[in-house]
Amino acid sequence: MxxxxxxxxxxxxxxxxxxHSWAVYAPSNExxxxxxxxxLAHWIPxxxxxxxxxxLVAGLLVGWFIxxxxxxxxxxxxxxxxxIIDDAVVRHxxxxxxxxxxxxxxxxxxxxxxxxxxxxxATQHALLxxxxxxxxWTAFRAVRVIEELLVHRHRIDTADNLxxxxxxxxxxxxxxxxxxxxxxxxxxxxLLTFERVRELGAGLLASAGIAxxxxxxxxxxxxxxxxxxxxxxxxxxxxxDDVVIIxxxxxxIEEINLTYVVVRIWDLRRLIVPxxxxxxxxxxxxxxxxxxxxxxxxxxxxxxxxxxxxxAELKRLLDESKLWDGKVWGLQVTDSSETTMTLRPLMSARxxxxxWDLRCxxxxxxxxYVRTRYxxxxxxxxxxxxxxxxxxxxxx
Numbered sequence: 001m002x003x004x005x006x007x008x009x010x011x012x013x014x015x016x017x018x019x020h021s022w023a024v025y026a027p028s029n030e031x032x033x034x035x036x037x038x039x040l041a042h043w044i045p046x047x048x049x050x051x052x053x054x055x056l057v058a059g060l061l062v063g064w065f066i067x068x069x070x071x072x073x074x075x076x077x078x079x080x081x082x083x084i085i086d087d088a089v090v091r092h093x094x095x096x097x098x099x100x101x102x103x104x105x106x107x108x109x110x111x112x113x114x115x116x117x118x119x120x121x122a123t124q125h126a127l128l129x130x131x132x133x134x135x136x137w138t139a140f141r142a143v144r145v146i147e148e149l150l151v152h153r154h155r156i157d158t159a160d161n162l163x164x165x166x167x168x169x170x171x172x173x174x175x176x177x178x179x180x181x182x183x184x185x186x187x188x189x190x191l192l193t194f195e196r197v198r199e200l201g202a203g204l205l206a207s208a209g210i211a212x213x214x215x216x217x218x219x220x221x222x223x224x225x226x227x228x229x230x231x232x233x234x235x236x237x238x239x240x241d242d243v244v245i246i247x248x249x250x251x252x253i254e255e256i257n258l259t260y261v262v263v264r265i266w267d268l269r270r271l272i273v274p275x276x277x278x279x280x281x282x283x284x285x286x287x288x289x290x291x292x293x294x295x296x297x298x299x300x301x302x303x304x305x306x307x308x309x310x311x312a313e314l315k316r317l318l319d320e321s322k323l324w325d326g327k328v329w330g331l332q333v334t335d336s337s338e339t340t341m342t343l344r345p346l347m348s349a350r351x352x353x354x355x356w357d358l359r360c361x362x363x364x365x366x367x368x369y370v371r372t373r374y375x376x377x378x379x380x381x382x383x384x385x386x387x388x389x390x391x392x393x394x395x396x
Contacts, residue, residue: 063105136186173233229258305377
């Protein structure tokens with residue numbers, strides 16, 4: 001006999017001695033309480049009920065004690081190691097395990113109960129439902145542990161994060177699918193524990209084809225949305241942290257769910273977009289293949305500006321900036337009008353955020369450079385005035 005069984009036996013013995021000493025039941029009356037009505041006394045066997053209740057309470061306490069000891073040992077081990085898996089287990093699995101182990105302990109002690117068959121069946125059914133629900137909860141949290149482990153190994157806060165973003169997109173999508181399947185299966189198993197539900201299911205089996213067609217038409221849009229979410233997870237036209245332009249807004253993909261996508265706009269607003277939008281309508285994905293991107297700036301200056309000197313100043317600004325990735329740069333005259341010409345500095349950056357900041361920096365510094373060094377080269381309007389008389393000439 002192990003320590004857990006000895007603890008259960010001792011608790012039952014203590015409870016039984018207390019019941020005897022306080023005369024909770026009458027030993028001469030096998031049915032139960034002598035003070036209860038005869039009909040109720042035969043229906044509720046008090047001594048057996050007290051004993052069975054003690055067994056269940058003992059199982060509950062022993063299971064909780066075992067779960068607490070195991071989780072405490074895992075917590076101590078997690079504090080001594082640098083691995084993420086034990087920390088994730090403690091963080092996500094503590095509460096479900098503290099519920100699952102006591103319920104399993106009470107279920108294992110069911111053969112020790114001394115109850116009428118109707119009470120025993122009811123207790124067994126209630127514990128079975130609890131085991132199913134808590135097991136589903138534990139499985140759902142286990143999925144979160146696996147997700148956290150994979151996300152930790154493939155972080156997206158690095159320069160080259162294309163593969164990491166692809167993996168996180170798939171992990172997030174399949175986490176949602178797994179959670180949905182776990183909830184459906186848990187609910188199905190709970191309902192199947194009821195005899196009437198099983199009989200109802202058998203009766204509807206013959207009409208399952210018609211019911212399936214009706215449900216298919218009723219839930220056509222919802223099913224299409226879920227399938228679109230699965231398709232996005234597999235084909236990946238978008239990934240987590242992708243830079244996109246959608247509905248005229250610039251933002252990053254923050255969440256990808258089965259039915260909708262959350263886009264974080266540059267001003268911290270959130271744009272909620274159905275997943276079907278990314279399959280039915282065109283949109284811009286700036287980081288589909290790589291996070292690297294080109295940026296341009298347009299400057300309208302007078303024809304007298306020295307282009308070569310502005311090009312040299314652009315190269316100096318890029319060399320001094322940490323936002324430039326050192327790959328692509330250039331300056332070209334891309335347009336001209338009657339009064340000005342358009343200079344377009346071109347530069348590359350590691351990602352869209354750096355490209356935006358670099359464009360603003362180059363635009364500001366080049367305007368300052370032209371205004372300081374060549375103020376006459378700023379855009380101006382030329383006009384020829386014929387037959388005009390100035391104020392000084394009038395006075396003379």
